[in-house]
Amino acid sequence: MIWSDFHRTKWNEATNFAWKNFTTPTVRRMFSFLTVLGKAALPRDKLKELTGLLQEMKTTYSVAKICRYDARLRRLPSGDYDYDAEFEADDDNQIGCIPTLPLEPHLTQMMANSRDPDELRYLWRAWREAAGKPIRQKYLRFVELSNEAARLNGFSDAGEYWRSDYEIDGFREEVEELWQKLSPLYQQLHAYVRAKLVEKYGEEVVPRRGPIPAHLLGNMWAQTWTNVLDMTIPYPGRTSVDVTNALRIQGYSPLAMFRLAEEFFTSLGLEPMPQTFWQRSMIQKPTDREVVCHASAWDFCNGRDYRIKQCTEVTMEHLVTTHHEMGHIQYDLLYRNQPFIFRDGANPGFHEAVGDVLALSASTPRHLQSVGLLGNVDDSYETDINFLFAMALDKIAFLPFGYLMDQWRWEVFSGDTTSSNLNNRWWELRLGVQGVSPPVPRTEEDFDPGAKFHVPANVPYVRYFVSFVVQFQFHAELCKAAGHEGPLHRCDIYRSVKAGRLLRNVLSLGKSRPWTEALSVLTSGRTNKLDVEPILEYFGPLRTWLESQNRGELIGWRENEAIVLQVTRSNASLITGAVLAVIALVLLVALV
Ligand SMILES: CC(=O)N[C@@H](CC(=O)O)C(=O)NC[C@H](CC1(C(=O)N[C@@H](Cc2ccc(O)cc2)C(=O)O)CCCC1)C(=O)O
Numbered sequence: 065m066i067w068s069d070f071h072r073t074k075w076n077e078a079t080n081f082a083w084k085n086f087t088t089p090t091v092r093r094m095f096s097f098l099t100v101l102g103k104a105a106l107p108r109d110k111l112k113e114l115t116g117l118l119q120e121m122k123t124t125y126s127v128a129k130i131c132r133y134d135a136r137l138r139r140l141p142s143g144d145y146d147y148d149a150e151f152e153a154d155d156d157n158q159i160g161c162i163p164t165l166p167l168e169p170h171l172t173q174m175m176a177n178s179r180d181p182d183e184l185r186y187l188w189r190a191w192r193e194a195a196g197k198p199i200r201q202k203y204l205r206f207v208e209l210s211n212e213a214a215r216l217n218g219f220s221d222a223g224e225y226w227r228s229d230y231e232i233d234g235f236r237e238e239v240e241e242l243w244q245k246l247s248p249l250y251q252q253l254h255a256y257v258r259a260k261l262v263e264k265y266g267e268e269v270v271p272r273r274g275p276i277p278a279h280l281l282g283n284m285w286a287q288t289w290t291n292v293l294d295m296t297i298p299y300p301g302r303t304s305v306d307v308t309n310a311l312r313i314q315g316y317s318p319l320a321m322f323r324l325a326e327e328f329f330t331s332l333g334l335e336p337m338p339q340t341f342w343q344r345s346m347i348q349k350p351t352d353r354e355v356v357c358h359a360s361a362w363d364f365c366n367g368r369d370y371r372i373k374q375c376t377e378v379t380m381e382h383l384v385t386t387h388h389e390m391g392h393i394q395y396d397l398l399y400r401n402q403p404f405i406f407r408d409g410a411n412p413g414f415h416e417a418v419g420d421v422l423a424l425s426a427s428t429p430r431h432l433q434s435v436g437l438l439g440n441v442d443d444s445y446e447t448d449i450n451f452l453f454a455m456a457l458d459k460i461a462f463l464p465f466g467y468l469m470d471q472w473r474w475e476v477f478s479g480d481t482t483s484s485n486l487n488n489r490w491w492e493l494r495l496g497v498q499g500v501s502p503p504v505p506r507t508e509e510d511f512d513p514g515a516k517f518h519v520p521a522n523v524p525y526v527r528y529f530v531s532f533v534v535q536f537q538f539h540a541e542l543c544k545a546a547g548h549e550g551p552l553h554r555c556d557i558y559r560s561v562k563a564g565r566l567l568r569n570v571l572s573l574g575k576s577r578p579w580t581e582a583l584s585v586l587t588s589g590r591t592n593k594l595d596v597e598p599i600l601e602y603f604g605p606l607r608t609w610l611e612s613q614n615r616g617e618l619i620g621w622r623e624n625e626a627i628v629l630q631v632t633r634s635n636a637s638l639i640t641g642a643v644l645a646v647i648a649l650v651l652l653v654a655l656v
C-alpha cells in the first residue's frame with residue numbers, strides 16, 4: 065500500500081489516541097503494535113534511500129574477500145608484515161594479490177585454527193579493511209535516516225525504538241545492572257585465559273596484566289573463545305566435550321545433525337519440523353552460487369512454510385548452532401495459532417534462548433555419551449571442570465560482547481557518539497568492558513563495528529545478552545520440572561515430557577502477553593524479572609576453581625598497556641616522534 069504524506073499524517077493522528085481508550089486489553093495491545101509503522105513512516109524518497117543503504121552495506125559484508133596471507137613475500141625491514149604491499153605490484157610476484165578468501169568458511173576456520181600471531185594479525189586487519197572500512201560513511205547516513213524514522217514513530221531515536229521491544233521502562237539500566245553482577249566471573253575467566261595465552265605466545269605478544277589482543281581468541285570478533293579450548297583446557301587429556309572428531313568419524317552429515325537436533329525437540333513432546341522445512345531449507349553452502357552464509361531461521365507466516373538457511377560444517381560448534389536455529393523454528397511453530405500481530409517472541413531475547421536451552425542439555429558429557437558421541441564419561445571433578453570451562457568459553461566469554469554491541473549503537477543513535485569518535489568509542493568499550501585490544505593501531509579512518517554482521521545488517525544485538533541470562537532461568541525451571549537432582553550443570557532434560565509441556569505453555573503465548581508474564585508462567589509465579597542467579601549457580605563450581613587458579617594473577621587489566629604494546633609492535637619508526645611524545649605525555653598524566 066502506498067502511503068501519501070496526507071494519509072500518513074491522518075493515520076498518525078487517528079491512531080495516536082482513539083485506541084488507547086479501548087476497554088479490551090488484548091485489542092489495546094494489538095493496536096499498540098499496529099500503530100508503530102517503523103521505517104514505513106518515512107517519506108517515500110527517504111525510505112528508498114534507507115533501504116538502498118542497508119542493501120549496499122549487507123552486500124559489501126557478504127561479498128567481502130581478502131588475500132591469502134603470504135609470510136614469505138611481504139616483510140618490512142623490522143620483520144613486520146608489510147600489509148600495504150598486498151595491493152602494490154612488487155618484484156616478487158609482479159601483481160598485487162587477488163582477494164579470494166571469504167569469511168565463511170575460510171576466515172572463520174583460519175581464525176579458529178591458526179596459531180601464528182602474524183597470520184592472525186593479518187587476517188584480523190585485512191577483514192576489517194575489506195568489510196568494515198568501506199561502509200563507514202554509509203552507516204553514518206543510515207543512522208540519520210533511522211533516527212528520523214524513529215522520531216516519526218514517536219521515539220527520541222532509533223535506540224529507544226529498539227529498546228521498546230522489551231516493554232519496560234529502565235531496560236537500559238536493567239541490562240547495566242545484570243552486567244555488573246556478571247562482570248566479576250568474566251574477569252576471572254579473562255585472567256585465566258590470558259595467563260594461558262602468555263604461556264603460548266609470550267609476554268611480547270600478550271601483556272600479562274593488560275588486555276588480551278583480539279586476534280588471538282579463535283574468533284574474528286573475539287566474541288566466543290571455544291576455539292582456544294585446546295590451549296586453555298584445565299585438565300588436558302581428560303574427557304573433552306568437543307565431539308567434532310566423533311561427528312566426522314561417525315560420518316555425520318549436516319542433515320544427520322539436523323535430525324539429531326529435531327529428535328531432542330520431539331523427545332520433549334514439542335513440534336517436529338514440518339515437511340516443507342526438509343524440502344526447502346538450505347543446510348549446506350551451495351557450490352553454484354554466492355549466498356549469505358550467516359545462519360538464519362525463517363517463518364513464512366502461513367503456518368506451513370518454515371526454513372533454515374545455514375552453511376553447515378560438521379563441527380560441535382555447528383551442532384550447537386543447528387539447535388539454536390531450530391529453536392527459532394520451534395518458537396515460530398508454537399505461536400502459529402496466535403493472531404498475526406502476536407506471532408513473535410515475548411521479547412527478542414526469548415527467541416534467541418529457545419534453541420540454546422536445549423543445547424545446554426544436549427552438550428552435557430552424559431547426553432553426548434547417550435547418543436554415542438562420547439566414549440567413557442567419568443563423573444570426576446576434572447571432567448566437570450573441563451565441561452564447565454568449555455561452556456564458559458562460549459557463554460561467559462560472550463557476555464561483555466553481547467552487552468557492548470548495542471551500548472555502542474545506542475550511543476551512536478542518541479548522538480553521544482559521533483563521526484569524530486565513532487571507532488575510538490568502539491575500542492573504549494572493547495577495552496573497558498571486554499578487556500581486549502586491537503593487534504594494530506586503529507584510527508577514525510577505520511570502522512571496526514562494521515566488520516561484524518549485525519551492524520551492516522542492522523540487526524539489534526542486546527537480545528543475545530538477554531538470551532544468555534534468561535536461557536539459564538529457563539534451564540533451571542525445566543530441570544526442576546524434569547525432576548533433576550544434583551548440580552544444575554549436569555542436568556539433561558532429554559525426553560522429559562513435563563519439561564516440554566512447561567516450555568510449550570510459555571512459548572505458545574508468543575507476544576500476546578508481556579514477557580514478564582511469560583516469565584511468571586515459567587517460574588510458577590516465583591519471578592517476572594531477568595535474574596543472574598541461575599547462570600551464576602550453573603558456573604559456581606568453575607568460579608571457585610578459577611579463583612584458586614588465579615591466585616597471584618592481576619584480575620582485570622591495565623588499559624594503558626594496550627597502547628604501549630601497540631606502539632612497540634607496530635614498528636615505531638612508522639609513527640612520527642610527535643605521536644609517541646603525545647602517548648608518553650598521556651601516560652605520564654594518567655600515572656600522576
Ligand atoms: C529472519 C531472521 O533474521 N531470523 C533470525 C531469527 C529470528 O529472529 O527468528 C535469524 O535467523 N537470525 C540469525 C542469527 C544467526 C546467528 C547469530 O547471528 N548469532 C550471533 C550471537 C550468538 C553467538 C553465539 C551463540 O551461541 C548464539 C548467538 C552472532 O553470531 O554474533 C549465527 C549463529 C547463531 C545465531 C540468529 O539465529 O540469531
Ligand SMILES: [Zn+2]
Pocket residue numbers: 388389392415416
Ligand atoms: Zn538466533
